[in-house]
Each structure stands twice: as C-alpha cells, then as structure tokens.
Amino acid sequence: MSTPQNPATPVATKPPSRLYRMWDSDVFFSFRRSPVTIVAATVAFVLVLAAILAPWIAPYNPFDPASLNLMDGFTAPNSNSMMGNYFLLGSDHQGRDVLSTILYGSRVSLFVGVSATLFAMAIGISLGLTAGYVGGTTDSIIMRVADIQLSFPAILIALLIFGIARGIIPPSQQEGMAIWVLIVAIGLSNWAQFARTVRGATMVERQKDYVSAARIMGVHPLVILIRHVLPNVMAPVLVIATIGLALAIIEEATLSFLGVGVPPTQPSLGTLIRIGQQFLFSGEWWILFFPAITLVLLALAVNLLGDWLRDALNPRLR
Amino acid sequence: MTEPIISVRNLVVEFPLRRGLFTAVNDVSFDIMPGEILGVVGESGAGKSMTGAAIIGLIEPPGHIAGGEIYLSGKRIDNLPPEEMAKLRGKRIGMVFQDPLTSLNPLYTVGQQLVETIRRHLPMNEAQARQRAIELLGEAGIPSPETRIDSYPHQFSGGMRQRVVIALALSAEPDLIIADEPTSALDVSVQAQIIKVLKQLCESRGAAVMLVTHDMGVIAETATRMIVMNKGRIVETGTVGDIIKRPKEEYTIGLIDSIPSIRDETRRHEVTPAATQLVKVENLTRDFDLSPSFFDRLVKGSKRSVVKAVQDVSFGIRKGSTYGLVGESGSGKSTCARMLVGLIPPTSGRVLLEDEDIWESGSGTQKRRQRVQMIFQDPYASLNPRWRVGDIIAEPMRALKLVSGKREAEERVADLLEKVRLDPIVMRKFPHEFSGGQRQRIAIARALSSQPEFIVCDEPTSALDVSVQAQVLDLMRGLQDEFGLTYLLISHNLAVVRQMADDVGVMHGGVLVEQGPVDEIFDDPKVEYTRMLLNSVPDISKVE
Numbered sequence: 001m002s003t004p005q006n007p008a009t010p011v012a013t014k015p016p017s018r019l020y021r022m023w024d025s026d027v028f029f030s031f032r033r034s035p036v037t038i039v040a041a042t043v044a045f046v047l048v049l050a051a052i053l054a055p056w057i058a059p060y061n062p063f064d065p066a067s068l069n070l071m072d073g074f075t076a077p078n079s080n081s082m083m084g085n086y087f088l089l090g091s092d093h094q095g096r097d098v099l100s101t102i103l104y105g106s107r108v109s110l111f112v113g114v115s116a117t118l119f120a121m122a123i124g125i126s127l128g129l130t131a132g133y134v135g136g137t138t139d140s141i142i143m144r145v146a147d148i149q150l151s152f153p154a155i156l157i158a159l160l161i162f163g164i165a166r167g168i169i170p171p172s173q174q175e176g177m178a179i180w181v182l183i184v185a186i187g188l189s190n191w192a193q194f195a196r197t198v199r200g201a202t203m204v205e206r207q208k209d210y211v212s213a214a215r216i217m218g219v220h221p222l223v224i225l226i227r228h229v230l231p232n233v234m235a236p237v238l239v240i241a242t243i244g245l246a247l248a249i250i251e252e253a254t255l256s257f258l259g260v261g262v263p264p265t266q267p268s269l270g271t272l273i274r275i276g277q278q279f280l281f282s283g284e285w286w287i288l289f290f291p292a293i294t295l296v297l298l299a300l301a302v303n304l305l306g307d308w309l310r311d312a313l314n315p316r317l318r
Numbered sequence: 319m320t321e322p323i324i325s326v327r328n329l330v331v332e333f334p335l336r337r338g339l340f341t342a343v344n345d346v347s348f349d350i351m352p353g354e355i356l357g358v359v360g361e362s363g364a365g366k367s368m369t370g371a372a373i374i375g376l377i378e379p380p381g382h383i384a385g386g387e388i389y390l391s392g393k394r395i396d397n398l399p400p401e402e403m404a405k406l407r408g409k410r411i412g413m414v415f416q417d418p419l420t421s422l423n424p425l426y427t428v429g430q431q432l433v434e435t436i437r438r439h440l441p442m443n444e445a446q447a448r449q450r451a452i453e454l455l456g457e458a459g460i461p462s463p464e465t466r467i468d469s470y471p472h473q474f475s476g477g478m479r480q481r482v483v484i485a486l487a488l489s490a491e492p493d494l495i496i497a498d499e500p501t502s503a504l505d506v507s508v509q510a511q512i513i514k515v516l517k518q519l520c521e522s523r524g525a526a527v528m529l530v531t532h533d534m535g536v537i538a539e540t541a542t543r544m545i546v547m548n549k550g551r552i553v554e555t556g557t558v559g560d561i562i563k564r565p566k567e568e569y570t571i572g573l574i575d576s577i578p579s580i581r582d583e584t585r586r587h588e589v590t591p592a593a594t595q596l597v598k599v600e601n602l603t604r605d606f607d608l609s610p611s612f613f614d615r616l617v618k619g620s621k622r623s624v625v626k627a628v629q630d631v632s633f634g635i636r637k638g639s640t641y642g643l644v645g646e647s648g649s650g651k652s653t654c655a656r657m658l659v660g661l662i663p664p665t666s667g668r669v670l671l672e673d674e675d676i677w678e679s680g681s682g683t684q685k686r687r688q689r690v691q692m693i694f695q696d697p698y699a700s701l702n703p704r705w706r707v708g709d710i711i712a713e714p715m716r717a718l719k720l721v722s723g724k725r726e727a728e729e730r731v732a733d734l735l736e737k738v739r740l741d742p743i744v745m746r747k748f749p750h751e752f753s754g755g756q757r758q759r760i761a762i763a764r765a766l767s768s769q770p771e772f773i774v775c776d777e778p779t780s781a782l783d784v785s786v787q788a789q790v791l792d793l794m795r796g797l798q799d800e801f802g803l804t805y806l807l808i809s810h811n812l813a814v815v816r817q818m819a820d821d822v823g824v825m826h827g828g829v830l831v832e833q834g835p836v837d838e839i840f841d842d843p844k845v846e847y848t849r850m851l852l853n854s855v856p857d858i859s860k861v862e
Contacts, residue, residue: 029336209700213761216659217717217768218687231704 030312040304047298051110054103059088062096062104063265069095074279077286090286092275098286101272102294108268109298112182113249119187120248121241124194129225129233131195132202143199146192154247155254157189162260175263182261186248193240201233235313242306246299253295269295321392322349323493323526324373329386329396331365331372331550342368342381344550350494350526355517357541357558358530361573361783362754365550366530370496372396373528374411375403391493409439412487412525414480414516416499421483422471428455428482429467432489439490451489457522458485459515477508481515488519495520498530505646505810510854513540532783534577535856538562546570562858576788578813580840580852581859595634596804597658597772602667604628604653627653629828630667635772635821640798640805642819642836644812644851650828651808655776658806659692671772688718691765695777697757701749707760708745711735714768734763737800738793755786762793766801774806779814791818812855816840824848 031037050057061067072095075081078088081095089098131142149157165181166174205211206229214224249269255261256270264271269291276288331343343365350356360366371377373388375398388396390410395403407413415421423431432451436442442450448467455463458481471479480500487495497516501509517540520527529541537544537558544561546553546569554567565571609615609622628650635641645651656662658669660676660683669676676686691714694700701710711734712727714720721727732742738759749757758778765773778794779787791814797803809815815822816836823833824847832845843849 026336209694209696210702212656212661213692213694213700213764214713214717215661216687216690216692217714218683219713219717228702232702 027312031308034308036304037308040301040308043297044301044305047106047294047301048110050103051106054100054107058097058100058103060097060100062100072096074284077290089290090284092287093279093284098290101267102269102291105267105269105272105291106294106298108179108262108266109249109252109270109295112179112186112252112262112268113245115183116186116190116248116252117241117245119183120190120244121194121237123187124191125198125230125237127191128195128198129202129229132199133206133221133225133229135203139199142195146195149189149192150196154186154189155251158185158251158255159258159260161185161188162255175265178261178263179266182252182255185255186251189251190244190248193244194237197236197240198233201236202229205229205232239306239310239313242309243303246302246306249295249302250299269298320352322351322389323391324528325349325389325392326369326373327387327389329369329372329388330384331368331377331381332384333381335380341384341550343372346386346547346550346552348545348552348555350528352493352526353520353524354543355520355527355529355541357537357544358528358547359532359534359537359544359573360547361532361785363549364547366547367498368550369547370498370528370530373494374407374413374496375400376407408435408492409490410492410494412490412492412495414483414487414495414497414500416502419471419476419479422479422486424471427468427470428474428486432467432482432486435486436489451485454485454489455482457519458482458488459511460485475508476504477512480504480508480512484512484515484519488523488525491523491525493525495525495527496530497527499532500529501536502531502533506812506856507646507850507854509536510539510856513856516540533856534562534574534784534858538858539856546573573785574858576785577858578788578791578811578817579857579859580813580816580855581857593636593638596637596672597635597806598668598670598673599631599633599654599658600668600670602628602631602654602657602669603665604650604657604662605665626828628657628664631825631828631830632667633821633823633830633833635804635806637771637804638798638802639820640807640818642815642822643806643808643825644810644815644822645825646810646851648827649825651825652776653828654825655692655774655806655808659690659774660686688768689771691768691770691773693758693761693765693773693775693778696781697754697761698749698781700761701757701764703749705748706745707735707747707749707752710749710760711745711763711767714764718768720768730767731763734767737766737797738763753786754782755790758782758786758790759793762790762797766797769801771802772804772806774808776808777810778807780809780811787814794818812840812852813857824851 072081072085072091074093075087075091077090080086081091087097087099089102091097092101127142131139162181162185165185169177169181211224211228214228252261252268253270253273256268257274259274261270262268267275272291273288273295276291279287327347329343329346330341333340333342346365346369348356358366358369368377368381372383377383383396386396387394390406395406398406422428429448429451432454433444433447436447436450437444440447452463452467455467460466460478460481471482474482500516501512504512513536516527519525529537531537541558543556544558545555546561546567548569554561554565554570561570562574565574604627606625606627607622608625615622631654633641643651643654653662657664663677671685671689674682674685676682676690708728708731711731712721715727715730721730728745731745735742735745740756740759740763749760752760775794779790782790794805795818798805805818807815807818819836821834822836822839823830824839824845825831826847832839832843832848839848840852843852
C-alpha cells in the first residue's frame with residue numbers, strides 16, 4: 001500500500017493559503033510534536049535575534065574606548081561597580097560589560113558561522129553536482145580531493161589556510177581582512193561533507209526518468225543540473241548545513257580561542273572565552289562562564305534543530 | 319466435512335493516521351480448506367496484502383487488528399502474544415513474498431538457511447535436516463539440488479531464487495502458505511514454472527494456500543476459489559470459473575472487462591499497408607563495455623568483457639501505426655528504445671527518421687528532439703517532484719523554444735491537459751497530489767507538448783492497475799487517431815501488445831528473433847521462443 005487515501009478528507013474546494021499549507025505539512029507536524037525541538041528553536045531564535053539587535057539592546061557599547069573605565073573592572077554579576085554602574089553579568093578586566101560583549105560577540109560568531117557555512121555549501125554543492133552528474137575521471141579527482149581533506153581534522157585545515165593567508169596579505173591589512181580569512185578558512189575546511197552528500201544524491205537523481213525526459217528534449221546539462229537535480233538534492237544539504245553551522249560556530253570559537261581568529265578589537269565568543277580563561281582561577285569566573293554558556297547554548301540549539309530536520313526530512317524514519 | 323485450515327471472521331485492520339482513521343481491511347471473512355488455493359485479487363490499496371499480513375501477525379505499526387477473529391485449524395490466533403505468533407510463523411504458516419532477493423539472506427548459502435529453518439521447527443539433526451533440504455529443493459524444481467544447496471542466493475536466477483523461497487516456506491511442513499505476489503517480479507516464462515511448482519506442492523502436501531496477486535491471469539491458472547477485494551472490502555467470493563465467466567458485482571465486471579487478453583482480436587484501426595515508413599532501424603547494435611578498469615587489466619591481467627545488449631536489429635515502423643516490441647527482461651528492448659530517442663548512442667547501425675539519421679549531428683539531432691518523445695514506465699520517477707504540473711508539461715515547448723511568453727505556454731498546457739482528460743486547473747499542483755494513472759496522463763501530456771510524430775512508450779502501463787491500464791491505453795489510442803501519432807510500444811505484457819500494436823517484434827537475448835503483423839505472430843508463431851512465450855502467459859480465457 002503506497003499512499004493511503006483517507007476517505008475522511010474532504011475534497012478541498014479552494015486551495016488553502018501557502019502559509020497554512022506549510023504549517024499543516026508533515027515537517028511542521030513533526031515540529032509541533034517534539035518539545036525538545038520547540039525549546040531548541042526558541043533558544044536559537046532568541047540568541048540570533050539578540051545578536052542581530054545587539055547595537056540597540058546592549059546596555060553598553062563595549063568597543064567604544066571612550067566609554068570604558070578601568071574603574072569598572074572586575075565587577076561581579078548583578079552588582080554595581082565602584083563608579084556606580086550596574087552590570088547584570090559582571091564586567092571584565094577592562095571594565096567592559098560582559099552581557100554587551102556577549103551580544104556583540106555572538107553577532108561576530110554567527111556572522112562568521114553563517115557566511116562560512118554558505119561558502120562551504122556553495123563550493124560543496126557545485127563540486128558535488130559536477131562529480132555526480134559527469135562521473136568518470138572528474139568524479140574521481142573531486143572525490144579523492146575531498147577524501148584527502150576529510151582525513152585531516154577540519155581545524156588543522158583552517159589553521160593551514162589561515163597561515164597561508166597571513167603570508168600573502170600585507171600586515172597593514174591583516175586586521176581588517178581577518179574576519180574574511182576566517183570565513184574562507186572555515187568554509188574551505190567544511191565543503192567536503194556537502195560535496196559527498198550532493199554527489200551521492202545526484203547520482204541517484206541522474207538515473208531517474210525525469211532527467212532522461214529532459215535530455216530527450218535537448219535541455220542543456222547545466223540547466224538540468226540547476227533546475228532539475230538541485231531542488232531534489234536540497235533536503236540532505238539543508239540538514240548538513242544546519243549541523244555544519246553549529247560546527248562552524250564552534251570552529252570559529254576554537255580558532256579565536258587559539259588566538260588566530262578575529263582580532264581582540266572585534267571579539268567573538270571564542271575571543272571572549274580566551275580572555276575569560278585568564279581570570280578563571282583568580283575568582284572572576286563570570287568573564288569566562290557567560291560567554292562559554294552562550295556558545296554551548298547556541299551550538300546545542302542549532303545542532304538539535306539539525307537533528308530534528310534530519311529526522312523530519314528522512315522518509316524512512318517517518 | 320473437514321475443518322478449514324484458516325478461517326477469518328469479520329477482520330478489520332485500522333491505521334490511525336494523522337488525518338483520521340484509515341481502514342485498510344474492512345469486515346473480511348473467508349475460509350481456506352486443506353489442499354485448496356484461494357486467490358485474493360484486487361488493485362493496489364485494496365487491502366489484500368494487509369489481510370495476509372494480519373494473518374501472520376506482521377502488520378506494521380501503527381496499524382493493528384481492530385476487530386474480528388482469525389482461526390488456524392480451529393484455534394484462535396489473532397490475539398496470541400508476539401512470541402507465540404513468532405513460533406507459528408514458519409512452523410504452521412509459511413510465507414512467499416514478491417521479491418525473492420530480499421527474502422533470502424545474501425550472506426548464507428541457501429542450504430544453511432534451509433537447515434536452520436528446518437531444525438528450528440522440526441526435531442532433526444544436521445545431516446537429516448540437510449537431506450530434507452535437498453529433497454525440498456528438488457521438489458521445488460531446482461535441478462541437481464545436491465550441488466546447488468551450497469550456493470549463495472546471488473548465484474541463482476530470479477526464478478530459481480523464488481523456488482528456493484518456496485522450498486524455505488515449505489520446509490517446516492506448514493498447513494498454510496501465504497504467497498504475496500509470488501510471481502510479479504518474474505518474467506512470464508519463469509512465472510509459468512513457479513505457478514506449476516506451487517500448485518503441485520500444495521496438491522501433494524495438502525497445504526492450504528492464500529495466493530495474493532493483482533494478476534487475474536495467475537489466479538485463473540492456479541486457484542480453485544477466489545476473492546475479489548476493493549477498498550478493504552470483499553466484493554465477491556466464488557469459484558474462479560464463476561467469477562471470471564459470470565461476475566455478478568459491477569466492480570468485478572469492470573475489472574474483468576479491463577483485462578486485456580492475448581486472444582483478443584478486436585482491431586481498432588487499419589493502417590494502410592502501403593503507408594510510408596516513418597522510422598527505420600537498420601542493423602542497430604549496442605555493446606556495453608563491462609571490462610575491469612585499465613589498471614586492473616594491466617596489473618591483474620583481467621580480460622575485457624563486453625555485453626552485446628542489442629545485436630543487429632532492423633525493423634521499420636509505418637507512419638500512424640504502432641510497433642510492439644516484446645521480450646523478457648534483459649532482452650534488450652529498453653536499450654533499443656533508448657537508442658531510438660537519443661539517450662544512448664548505438665555502437666553501430668542507424669536510426670532513420672524520414673531518411674535522416676537521428677544520431678547524425680546537426681539537423682538529425684534537431685529533428686529528433688522536435689519529433690521524437692518518450693513515455694516512461696514509472697510515472698513516479700518520470701515527473702520531477704519539485705515542479706508544478708504546468709511547468710512539467712511546458713518544459714519541452716520551452717526547451718525547444720516553441721512558445722513565446724508565459725500566456726501562450728499556459729494556454730497550450732491547458733489545452734494538453736484537456737486532451738489527456740484532466741482538468742486544466744491541476745497545472746498549479748505538484749505530481750505527488752496525483753494517482754499513478756493521473757501521473758501517466760501528465761507524462762503523456764508532456765510527451766505531446768512538443769507536437770511530436772513518433773512516441774516511444776517504454777512499458778507505459780506496467781506500473782498501473784488493470785482498470786487504469788485500460789484507461790491509459792484507451793487514451794493512447796484516441797490520441798493516435800487524433801494526431802496521427804506513430805508509437806513504438808515496448809512491453810513484457812503480450813496481451814497489451816496484442817491489443818495495441820499493428821506489427822510486433824519479439825526480442826530475445828538482444829536479437830530480434832521474429833517480426834511481422836501482430837495477428838500472424840500471435841496466432842501462428844514461427845519461432846520456438848515466441849511459441850514458448852505465448853504459451854506461458856497466464857490468461858483468463860483459459861478458464862472453463
């Protein structure tokens with residue numbers, strides 16, 4: 001029995017609105033049924049919104065040297081500094097508000113994570129489509145490169161690319177370019193996953209008769225790839241993209257923690273953690289703790305969303 | 319009076335789904351006596367497989383038996399705990415499924431699998447069980463079972479594998495065998511042998527068989543009594559002869575009417591024998607190079623191996639006629655089709671469309687794209703699931719730049735949808751919102767969209783239920799008359815070809831063994847292979 005037709009469903013006289021159809025779809029049905037996913041989505045949504053709105057909702061501007069006062073330094077959470085300023089999550093050694101640095105920091109982290117994932121997606125999808133559709137030697141070359149890359153830890157590749165970029169870009173521009181180098185480094189270290197998945201899915205789709213039908217009509221291979229194959233391989237890509245986003249955010253944090261990521265003038269969550277760990281054993285735990293917990297929450301929420309998406313889009317698990 | 323082996327009373331199987339309750343089996347009752355073969359026939363979704371699954375207690379959750387009782391030799395079994403039920407399966411109830419490849423474990427020899435099953439159910443030692451396994455394989459019609467017993471499933475052909483499955487199902491001497499589409503994945507000639515084996519074994523052992531199939535012909539040849547199911551209910555019960563010759567219910571009458579027969583001689587239109595040949599195929603040959611890679615040949619000294627899929631095939635198709643190409647799987651008929659539409663280049667030989675080689679670059683290719691189209695077997699794979707029906711049908715027009723502008727394309731699509739008897743409003747929908755038959759209509763509309771003259775139909779109705787098949791064939795015929803289309807109809811179903819084709823070619827092992835006018839070939843085949851093929855078709859007209 002393939003598709004059980006439910007006799008109880010009334011024949012729709014008027015097609016329901018697009019929004020309603022989306023809400024009513026199986027994917028959203030599985031969303032409504034999973035409390036963990038709802039919590040994860042809420043957490044992710046709040047964190048992303050807070051990061052985007054940082055300049056308007058942050059109580060202080062932590063990167064304006066004029067407003068910083070060393071006398072505000074090391075204020076404990078939920079207390080006033082000697083200068084009488086209130087810090088909900090405390091302040092760091094330079095007197096910066098930890099809450100504000102987290103808001104601005106997640107902005108940088110998310111920007112780098114999303115851009116790097118999109119970059120990896122673009123490379124991975126185009127190479128995967130090519131490899132899967134053309135096959136033969138092209139396929140072998142692309143996939144062997146991917147195999148070689150996957151045999152190294154992603155962070156190592158990113159460090160390598162970062163090092164090369166250091167050598168190429170003149171020192172005067174390094175500060176400004178740092179964030180873009182980071183995006184390229186993380187993106188290049190993650191494309192192989194996309195390429196593998198897309199290649200496999202493409203090889204399946206390529207065999208299907210709708211592709212044959214298009215070939216009979218003389219549709220250009222590039223058009224077949226983009227208009228026919230691509231939409232049909234997007235479901236697994238979406239899943240790895242979500243999980244890849246969590247990984248990219250963590251990778252960025254790791255690189256920044258190692259001191260090769262974004263410059264301290266534009267700190268990301270990783271940079272904040274690096275700063276905070278210096279004070280962990282001298283009692284100022286909050287400088288480390290709050291950025292770290294934000295990173296964990298963000299990565300976990302995105303990851304859980306990815307897991308849910310994987311299950312929801314997998315017909316075998318339905 | 320003897321007691322029935324299996325007795326089903328008012329069985330109801332329900333699936334609680336998101337959008338309400340789906341009743342897969344509704345108030346079904348029947349008995350099967352020892353030694354009797356009960357045929358259960360119905361179209362897809364009729365609940366026939368579900369009834370079988372209910373008896374062996376293998377309904378996939380969330381489905382469950384919501385009412386009714388099942389008795390095996392007088393003992394109620396539908397409410398047994400799962401462990402008890404598991405003991406019955408194999409021991410008292412044997413099963414034969416459609417796909418013989420997935421019902422055998424590829425990692426063990428058939429002997430190991432048989433011996434294990436026998437020893438689980440019968441008190442025998444290893445040697446005795448092995449002896450019995452050899453006997454069973456022999457009874458199931460496997461030649462030299464003593465040596466074949468140590469082969470792995472992949473070393474058997476599809477038909478032989480299904481014999482092994484039958485031997486496996488019989489190994490514990492069950493009282494009841496449930497055979498769910500046992501021959502649907504097999505070629506007709508193999509199917510005929512399997513039916514014979516199944517029938518003989520039941521007679522000699524006195525086992526009851528529940529034969530579930532969509533193929534009325536198989537039931538006509540095998541069963542004594544039959545049940546017709548539709549939408550979860552039993553429509554009609556009776557002896558096979560009564561139902562096929564004297565159906566009472568409207569549904570059954572419709573079903574039987576839509577089954578094509580190979581003896582059907584009703585011709586629809588006359589093509590003048592003098593009509594010019596639109597398509598000419600000359601000495602078409604295609605080899606597939608299955609050689610190991612260059613590296614392996616160099617290092618390991620492996621030999622090149624070439625499969626000759628199509629060898630030296632020549633035929634002509636008259637304008638406005640239908641040429642049927644028949645043959646069993648692997649005979650090269652689909653490869654032929656793919657060369658005719660330009661999907662795979664021939665190794666040698668020519669395909670001429672009005673004296674122009676379609677594989678010649680330039681004008682030939684252009685001509686082919688405009689004038690040749692194809693209809694595929696599986697309407698679930700031949701329509702891009704992410705495209706709207708309107709875009710799917712308009713694609714050939716857009717690809718060949720036959721229309722200018724969106725309005726014109728939409729008008730043409732609406733027109734085409736009416737031609738295939740679908741409401742033009744459906745152009746906004748996606749393929750998954752349609753049934754198999756409707757999808758095939760959409761595929762036909764797409765094929766017509768570039769106004770071709772020649773359409774290659776590769777098994778256009780094999781994935782459809784018989785009543786839908788009749789409608790689609792009817793539509794294809796109507797369109798042929800309306801547009802003067804020329805068809806190449808590829809099918810393993812000889813009855814369909816008899817109904818549709820003017821001329822027919824029989825392929826076997828890549829060679830065209832016989833060709834000629836359809837009546838000549840069907841009534842008076844010259845070649846042994848064609849005769850065998852025609853004799854193995856299970857046909858309802860053979861029933862008295």
